[in-house]
Amino acid sequence: MGAPCWRQLLAAALVAVILPAPVYAVASSRGEPTSLRNEAEESAASGQQAVNRELELFRGSAISLSQAMAIAEALHAGATTADVSFDGASDSPVYRVKTLHNDRIWHHAVDATTGKxxxxxxxxxxxxxxxxxxSNLVALRTIRHRLADAVRVAEQAAAGKAISGGLIREHSRLNFAIVVMSGSDLKEVILKPPGAARRR
Known part of the structure; x- marks a missing residue:
């Protein structure tokens, strides 16, 4: 991809915002038994520990999100990635990659350590x-830029490493949404591809 296309996508970055850490609401009504409040707090703490564990696995992964996309796309000549995300919940962390090829959406799991x-x-x-x-997948075919291009731009804009990426539709326009880990923060970068078709 040439420099002009990169600049177009970068100029189209709408916003890179820090996503707040998960907030777990605990009811504070006076009539609620203490045991229920304790269970809710324990559940929230357990959920946060799982998120922290998954982010730590992502930081240590040998394969990047971009590499995982390239591996999955290479399985079918002409395939393009529609959605990708890191999954550290299983025994061995993987990237879940969905590619579009020949009117089918293909689901792949790429090992985050070996790339297999x-x-x-x-x-x-x-x-x-x-x-x-x-409709989103049909529109994806009409866009000059690919999700891989958007990931590179988002990583540069947010100064970090992408953990997920996919398509979103805002005001009947297809955009790329990339989540990037920058230091200890997660940032979401929305990229508006130039010339993206409007569909209803």
Whole structure:
């Protein structure tokens, strides 16, 4: 991808905001038994520990999100990534990559340590998706830029390492949404591809 296209995407970055750490509301009504409050607090702490563990696994992963996308796309000539995210919840951390190829959405798991495909692959015909998802994927074909381009721009803009990326629709326009880990913060970067088709 040439420099002019990179500048176009970077100029189209809407915002990079720090995502707040998960907030766990604990009811404070006077009539609530202490045991229920304690259970809610323990559940919140357990959930935060799981998030922290997953982020630590991501920091230590040998394979980057961009590499995982390239590995999955190489399985089918001409495939393009529609959605990708890091998953540290399983025994071995993986990237979950969805690629679009020949009117099918392919699901792959790429080992975050070795870069190998694990668990085979599965495909779903586009016609089996709901209308909004189908419309987004059809629009993806009309955009000059790929999700891989958006990931590179977002990592540069947020000075970090992408942990997930995908498509979102705002005001009937298809955008890329990339979450980047920058230091200890998670930042979301929304990129508006130039010339993206408007669809309803």
């Amino acid at each position: 495909i694990v668990g085979g692959e599965a495909a779903l015909p586009l016609k089996e998706l709901d209308a909004e998802d189908r």
